[in-house]
Amino acid sequence: MSAPPLDDHPVPHRGGVGRYLAVWAALIAFTAVTVAAARLQLPGGWALAVALAIAAVKSALVALFFMHLWDHGGANRLVLATSLFFVALLMGLVLADNATRFPLANPPTEATLRFMPPGPDPVAPAPPARR
Amino acid sequence: MSTSSEHVAHHFPDLETQAHAARLGMWLFLATEILLFAGLFTAYALYRMLFPSAFAGASGLIDTRMGALNTVVLITSSLTVALAYHFSRQGRGRAAAALLLATIALAGVFLVVKYVEYAHHIGAGHLPGRYYRYPALDVPGAAMFFTLYFLMTGLHGIHVVAGMGVLAWLAAGAWRGSYGGEYSTPLELGGMYWHLVDLVWIFLFPLLYLI
Amino acid sequence: MAPRGGAWSWLTTRDHKRIGIMYLVLTSAMLALGGFYAMAIRMELLTPGPTVMEAQTYNRMFTLHGVIMILLFMIPAIPGIFTNFFLPLMIGARDVAFPRLNLFSVYLYLAGALIAVYGMIQGGADTGWTFYTPYSTTTVTKVWPILLGGFTLGMASIVTGLNFIVTVHTLRAPGLTWMRLPLFVWSSYATSVIQVLATPVLGITLLLVAVENVFGFGVFDPARGGDPVLFQHLFWFYSHPAVYIMVLPAMGVVSEVLQAFARRNVFGYKAVAFSSLGIAFVGFFTWGHHLFTSGQSAVDAGIFGVLTMFVGVFTAIKVFNWTATLYRGSISFQTPFAYAIAFIFFVVFGGMTGVALATVALDVHWQDTYFVVAHFHFIMVGGTLTGFLAALHYWWPKMTGRMYSEKWGLVAAVFIFLGFNFTFVPQYLLGNAGMPRRYYSYPERFWALNVASSAGASVLAMGFVIVLAYLLLSLKYGPRAAANPWGSRGYEWMTPTPPPPENFLGQPTYPRPAHDYREAHPGQEGH
Numbered sequence: 001m002s003a004p005p006l007d008d009h010p011v012p013h014r015g016g017v018g019r020y021l022a023v024w025a026a027l028i029a030f031t032a033v034t035v036a037a038a039r040l041q042l043p044g045g046w047a048l049a050v051a052l053a054i055a056a057v058k059s060a061l062v063a064l065f066f067m068h069l070w071d072h073g074g075a076n077r078l079v080l081a082t083s084l085f086f087v088a089l090l091m092g093l094v095l096a097d098n099a100t101r102f103p104l105a106n107p108p109t110e111a112t113l114r115f116m117p118p119g120p121d122p123v124a125p126a127p128p129a130r131r
Numbered sequence: 132m133s134t135s136s137e138h139v140a141h142h143f144p145d146l147e148t149q150a151h152a153a154r155l156g157m158w159l160f161l162a163t164e165i166l167l168f169a170g171l172f173t174a175y176a177l178y179r180m181l182f183p184s185a186f187a188g189a190s191g192l193i194d195t196r197m198g199a200l201n202t203v204v205l206i207t208s209s210l211t212v213a214l215a216y217h218f219s220r221q222g223r224g225r226a227a228a229a230l231l232l233a234t235i236a237l238a239g240v241f242l243v244v245k246y247v248e249y250a251h252h253i254g255a256g257h258l259p260g261r262y263y264r265y266p267a268l269d270v271p272g273a274a275m276f277f278t279l280y281f282l283m284t285g286l287h288g289i290h291v292v293a294g295m296g297v298l299a300w301l302a303a304g305a306w307r308g309s310y311g312g313e314y315s316t317p318l319e320l321g322g323m324y325w326h327l328v329d330l331v332w333i334f335l336f337p338l339l340y341l342i
Numbered sequence: 343m344a345p346r347g348g349a350w351s352w353l354t355t356r357d358h359k360r361i362g363i364m365y366l367v368l369t370s371a372m373l374a375l376g377g378f379y380a381m382a383i384r385m386e387l388l389t390p391g392p393t394v395m396e397a398q399t400y401n402r403m404f405t406l407h408g409v410i411m412i413l414l415f416m417i418p419a420i421p422g423i424f425t426n427f428f429l430p431l432m433i434g435a436r437d438v439a440f441p442r443l444n445l446f447s448v449y450l451y452l453a454g455a456l457i458a459v460y461g462m463i464q465g466g467a468d469t470g471w472t473f474y475t476p477y478s479t480t481t482v483t484k485v486w487p488i489l490l491g492g493f494t495l496g497m498a499s500i501v502t503g504l505n506f507i508v509t510v511h512t513l514r515a516p517g518l519t520w521m522r523l524p525l526f527v528w529s530s531y532a533t534s535v536i537q538v539l540a541t542p543v544l545g546i547t548l549l550l551v552a553v554e555n556v557f558g559f560g561v562f563d564p565a566r567g568g569d570p571v572l573f574q575h576l577f578w579f580y581s582h583p584a585v586y587i588m589v590l591p592a593m594g595v596v597s598e599v600l601q602a603f604a605r606r607n608v609f610g611y612k613a614v615a616f617s618s619l620g621i622a623f624v625g626f627f628t629w630g631h632h633l634f635t636s637g638q639s640a641v642d643a644g645i646f647g648v649l650t651m652f653v654g655v656f657t658a659i660k661v662f663n664w665t666a667t668l669y670r671g672s673i674s675f676q677t678p679f680a681y682a683i684a685f686i687f688f689v690v691f692g693g694m695t696g697v698a699l700a701t702v703a704l705d706v707h708w709q710d711t712y713f714v715v716a717h718f719h720f721i722m723v724g725g726t727l728t729g730f731l732a733a734l735h736y737w738w739p740k741m742t743g744r745m746y747s748e749k750w751g752l753v754a755a756v757f758i759f760l761g762f763n764f765t766f767v768p769q770y771l772l773g774n775a776g777m778p779r780r781y782y783s784y785p786e787r788f789w790a791l792n793v794a795s796s797a798g799a800s801v802l803a804m805g806f807v808i809v810l811a812y813l814l815l816s817l818k819y820g821p822r823a824a825a826n827p828w829g830s831r832g833y834e835w836m837t838p839t840p841p842p843p844e845n846f847l848g849q850p851t852y853p854r855p856a857h858d859y860r861e862a863h864p865g866q867e868g869h
Contacts, residue, residue: 163539
């Protein structure tokens with residue numbers, strides 16, 4: 001097996017002022033789009049999905065062109081991809097925990113508070129005075 | 132390949148390898164920044180999942196126009212810092228310094244807007260955790276939204292202030308002509324840091340202001 | 343290292359070898375301090391009920407023992423000392439990629455240690471090194487300096503790891519390809535990846551706890567909608583992979599030592615190299631096994647339980663390959679080799695109990711008992727500390743230019759091996775019988791085993807005192823070391839002793855794989 005392709009070969013920066021301006025214009029345009037999309041009040045999880053998709057496109061533009069990942073590949077791209085993978089891992093398994101728990105094991109929410117008996121909590125002690 | 136430059140440290144074979152090492156090191160540092168913010172984004176995701184309506188209501192208390200304005204300001208500052216690097220590589224140090232000063236000015240605008248927002252929220256009682264005083268939205272999770280709002284924008288703001296310091300130092304160097312076509316690595320790395328500050332805001336804006 | 347220049351030249355040095363020595367001095371001092379707290383704990387547990395200290399003092403002692411041993415010794419020790427000193431020598435580099443950052447990491451470490459010591463002088467925290475909420479956010483003890491110290495030490499750790507990754511990528515000598523890197527370099531690389539990716543999450547978590555402790559924003563407070571289990575998720579997202587930050591470098595040391603003292607190239611180079619990356623990767627998928635009884639959902643518990651067992655697969659790959667390396671080797675049983683063999687014994691024992699603990703149903707019985715304490719001490723003391731001692735003895739001649747007493751080396755190794763077993767095997771039994779960890783007192787039926795454990799701890803401490811004594815004496819009276827006293831064919835032994843300031847006289851070349859002993863043993867097949 002040959003060496004893993006982890007080292008990149010630096011290439012001179014291509015493109016110029018024009019490319020930076022085009023990326024900037026696209027970023028401004030996407031900002032307008034995301035504000036407009038929020039006004040639409042999309043149902044369910046779609047508002048979040050659309051907003052995050054637009055944010056992902058914007059950040060990809062910044063990373064690829066402002067931060068030159070388009071020109072410098074190899075290990076640098078691997079570092080960014082790995083860090084994003086671990087962000088997804090952390091978030092995914094934490095959310096999976098709370099989403100699949102017995103609901104009353106989560107912090108009290110609007111959905112679970114109605115199960116609480118009226119009156120003072122018989123189990124939990126009163127919070128300390130300093131808080 | 133240039134091996135004669137005074138910028139090559141003794142343990143590197145040439146400037147190209149050194150620039151590559153610096154860039155890779157900077158990306159690793161940015162990865163640590165991403166994972167630093169990841170802790171807060173995870174907390175946000177969790178509490179948003181638990182308190183969907185409270186987060187929607189609390190998000191409505193934040194002025195979208197302010198957030199949009201700051202987004203435009205930060206994106207533009209990213210452009211100016213990218214252009215500064217571009218001009219520095221062409222040997223136009225003075226132009227680069229001017230663009231870096233413009234970036235610092237835009238960062239200042241960002242902080243002023245942020246200050247106006249903070250002052251409004253503090254006055255209105257939109258405060259974190261046990262300091263929350265806003266009877267019109269008294270549901271579980273509303274205070275948590277503002278806890279996260281202040282923690283996330285606060286940590287981001289600290290990065291903005293630190294970035295301004297870095298940019299000022301780079302602007303001084305560019306004005307003196309320390310950087311050029313052969314060696315603009317500090318400017319490149321400082322720029323990357325500033326773009327990361329922008330990247331974080333690109334996600335904070337929709338999550339806190341829009342939805 | 344040849345003495346040159348004064349104290350100032352040491353404090354401002356950018357030479358990775360001197361920085362390694364500085365880490366050796368600092369982390370050894372911390373090992374002694376942490377060991378002092380360990381002995382204090384064992385002293386207190388010598389009898390049921392109060393023995394030598396108050397319950398509150400005891401709580402601070404075990405907290406400081408954990409914080410110091412983990413954050414100030416286990417995590418920085420092998421990377422800070424041995425990776426710093428030997429990684430550039432092994433890959434033919436004149437220094438690490440960022441020498442100034444390297445020096446900066448020493449000062450970050452020192453600052454973190456001083457902040458933590460300030461917290462100790464102010465009374466110290468009593469939360470345990472895990473800082474679990476809600477106790478850590480409500481305790482009146484000085485928890486914030488310890489948290490801030492931990493944050494600073496995390497930065498030092500990140501800087502070190504970042505430096506090594508870039509060094510391996512950019513400064514390998516011409517002709518030294520990835521598949522020829524010494525195995526210590528592979529395991530150090532895997533360690534660095536964990537340091538860079540996991541530590542920032544600990545950083546933000548400690549900051550959040552400090553903010554909670556001082557301001558009470560309620561991120562982890564159920565009364566304000568917070569989830570304390572979120573803290574445990576964030577904390578263990580770092581602190582479980584941190585176990586691999588501690589043990590992976592030791593595994594690399596063992597790979598080097600076994601090859602050198604068995605006079606045999608490692609069996610299955612690629613398997614050993616890639617299993618380091620495998621442990622680093624899978625290590626990130628296991629943190630939830632600390633939360634089995636904390637209210638985590640059964641779905642997550644099942645996922646984490648199964649994924650945890652994969653660590654056992656990768657560790658077993660290493661153990662089998664190490665054993666196969668010894669087969670038909672020409673073994674010389676010297677001190678470093680003794681520690682390497684002890685390492686394998688302890689890690690197999692500790693690893694197997696780890697697989698048992700990963701089983702959710704069994705963990706419910708063992709959670710927070712001395713069984714867990716014994717398990718992780720088998721990995722951390724039996725694994726990391728033994729690997730540290732193997733590295734210290736193997737590389738001492740190259741680092742100091744002196745030979746230590748081989749006879750006393752083996753004597754101390756026997757003390758440490760026996761003392762360790764007498765300390766921690768009783769703790770397995772205690773835990774299985776139901777003795778909870780971190781308790782100040784215990785019923786009388788646990789007395790005998792606690793006395794055995796405390797007695798074993800004294801033997802273990804005695805072993806360390808012997809090591810300290812003969813190593814310090816060797817600095818003054820030890821015979822001068824040759825460039826390669828073990829006849830090792832590791833790359834780091836190709837440079838003179840002590841290594842010159844820029845590591846090599848001329849550009850080193852790498853015509854053969856590291857630890858290629860085939861010339862000496864013509865009958866031996868390569869891997």
